[in-house]
Amino acid sequence: MTLTPEIIALLMLDALFLFFSLIALVLSVRIFLKWDMHSTHALQYSLEKQSYLVSVVIKYIFTLKIPLFLFFIFTCNKLSNIITGAMCAAGVVNSVDFGLYLTVFKIINLYFFGFWLLLNRADMKEEKLPFTKLKFLLFILFFVPLLAEIVLEISFFSSLNISKIVSCCGTLFSAASTSYLSLLFKVDKTLVVGIFYFFAFLIGIAYFLKNSVVFIFANGMFVIFAIVSLIVFFSTYVYELPTHNCPFCLLQKEYYGVGYVMYVTLYIGTFFGIGGTILNGLLRSDDRLFLKISLLFDTLYVLIVSAYPLSYYLKNGVWL
Amino acid sequence: MIMLRDIRKVYTSASEEVVALKNISLHVKVGEFCVLKGASGSGKSTVLSLIAGLSKPSSGEVMVDGKQISKLPDTFSAHFRRRNIGFIFQKYHLIPTLSVKDNIIVPLIPENLPLAQIEQRVQNVMEKFSIAHKATSMVKYLSGGEQQRVAIARALVNHPKIILADEPTANLDATLSMELMTIFEMLKNEGVSIIVATHDPLFFDLACVDSIKEMKNGEIVS
């Protein structure tokens, strides 16, 4: 176990989150089981008050989760300096078997808790609090990935072994890799990029046709293919090296941290695309605000990633 | 305007249950001036706080302006309260360490109005109740009558449709009480509904009072 200051900060906040989310879980179960809007019993009044605590706690956790996700990557990047063989966060994350799952859970939780807050906001806007039961049920469900993330993160840092030699992103993200990541590279690049642009296009179509189901679906597929195409294709243009396929090195200073911009726009775009549209469905509203935000940020993402290969082509007259 | 239907209110503490209100029904129309009288502990204050949505009935319903205020979630009842209800308390209940002006602003804060509008409204009420010259003094250094006027100004700064006053004359001398009566009368003429809980006989034979309800042991007896 290595205790760098960054790791201690992350672990300490994990402990805090665990504590608060357990409180929120107990309250949520109680509220879910006993909530009755029409009751004038004292119990109902105290449940109403407790529901505030839950939302305060979740707001607290979520507002920290977004910067902490970036901070986690930052920490891994920094750790790569002392772990032999690692050049960036990728090597560090992969030095432990479940490092990838940890990252995936972190991302999923960002979507879940963001959605919870949207739902909470919508709920509090209505006199009848129509989604209260639903939102506490959702929290009970979301607690599972949250717990998984916290537990994985704690065991991740405690099993991190700095003397172990790990592979750098160059070998992880290549066809030669032994992990299932290598499967990505077996697929044709142009196909992946084609699918990526196809779903970007589909988002646009769904927006104009006002078809929410397609919009959600397209956004979901868009995140997946955005990441895959970023690894196999776009990242090489950022690095200007045909063999460098890492999604983490983008976050390093050498590339002006452009990765942070990419990931944040991708997150905002797809989050509002999926979460916002689902919420609209629940509210039966045709408020287009979320869709507009989604479309804007999705487009922004497409423009940012496309700019790299295009400018490379304009400068050098060839593709990598 | 204000409808209480079959209200029961039970306070449960660890050791005992206190029935504060048993089966109360009350109707107050727009612009009506209603006086609740009764001995101490008969439940007058409880009725007022139910109407304001500050506490919730154990059964029955409280309708104010067509809304069942007792069933509103907190955000909405607070919103409703600050738009529609001005509360004048027995002990003024000002924030002693704030200045007169800051005390009057308090109900406006959650609304997040533009600064100019807030200034305007505060200035208006301060002038109306002639405390503008004390605007920056701290409330705890004011005399009782001045504090009372600040409390009234605070209650009226949002132009409420309903005034709830709990023993407003308890700490006032005869002239100040009379002054308050003229204010109430003026408000009534502006179409504001007023409910006063009191045992001050001064209210009982006032011309502008429309109805007097007597309470006893948590019930309205007349």
Add this chain to the structure above:
Amino acid sequence: MKNKINLFLVEYAINALVRRGGKHFFIGFIFTFLIFLLSSTLFISDAIKLELGSALHALPEITLQRFVAGKQSDVPIQRVDALLDIEGVKSAIPRVWGYYYFKPAGVNFSVIGMDAFSRQYTQTLQTIVDGIDMKALEKENGMIVGEGVKKILGANYYQDFFNFVTSDGQWKKVFIAGTFNASISLEANDMILLPKKIAYEIFGMDTTRATDIVVSVSNPKEISMVVNKINLLYPDMRTITKDDIRVSYQNIFDYKSGFFLSLFMVCAFTFFIIVYDKLSGLSSEEKKEIGILKAVGWSMDDIIKEKFYESFILSLGAFMLGICFSLFFVYGLQAPLLRDIFMGYSNLKPSFNLPFSVDGGMLCLLFLLSVPIYIGATLIPTWRASILDADEVMR
């Protein structure tokens, strides 16, 4: 968006902080102090790391030590030629150096033997050596010392010469021909440079041997390959690469600051409890105020927000204050007391300046270690305050 920040609420919060100054001053003071301690330790350890980093930068890529019977022993100088034959090796320089224990002051000097012609293996040494005439030094039996050494010798009445005791008990008088500036680097402070001949004499070493050999490699990517070849050629030699040293230094410092952080965690936990306790105990006046706010139309949400602004402003203020103090303490005053803990207790090493090393990442780290914990401690007390029943607190 409708959720824009309500400045009046912020103003009210600031006002409330001021009005209840006594209560908040205590918390704010402790919090500022904690942040000050925390950021000072982290600043110092980072500055030392940076300093070491630049020292390491100058370090040879590979150092070869010979081990006989598990103890380090001298290396025959002929091995240098064999090493030079290995493909990829740019240079191999035998070094004669060691520590000399100076009893009266209880400190170790690093004694380094030099000769006129060979290139030096580090940039620092090269700059020092470039400035002196080795031949003259050899002739007049002189040495060049670091400032720390000069100070200690001076304190023991060796103003312009020093008597070394050689390994066979003889005295060897060497003149102090000059000093070099320790500000160049941490490592140079306790150094004595003298001609190789004298070094051999003091250490009682055979002139066909060297203490160790430093090897540089033309292409840094080939270091591991070269290391493998050397290991095959001379199984009795241990190879230490720059990277090994870097990692072990980094570990030592992370370990030390990790230790401090663990202490800090205990403090933070205590602090969490203090804040929780302080904020939970609402005075009747505060309760009454909350009751009034509710009665005039504040919702629970408004009260929670107001309290949040209070704690956010307080903790952010304490955070910035703590950081400013520690910036001044560490870089302005050079961190008296605290830096000793990190530097070891050698009184030879104190005279270098901590290089400025604060960056955005560090500030983020400090922020995450402090403000969220404070806010976390206030969550439940805040909520408790917001659910007070207006009609109950005002009777």
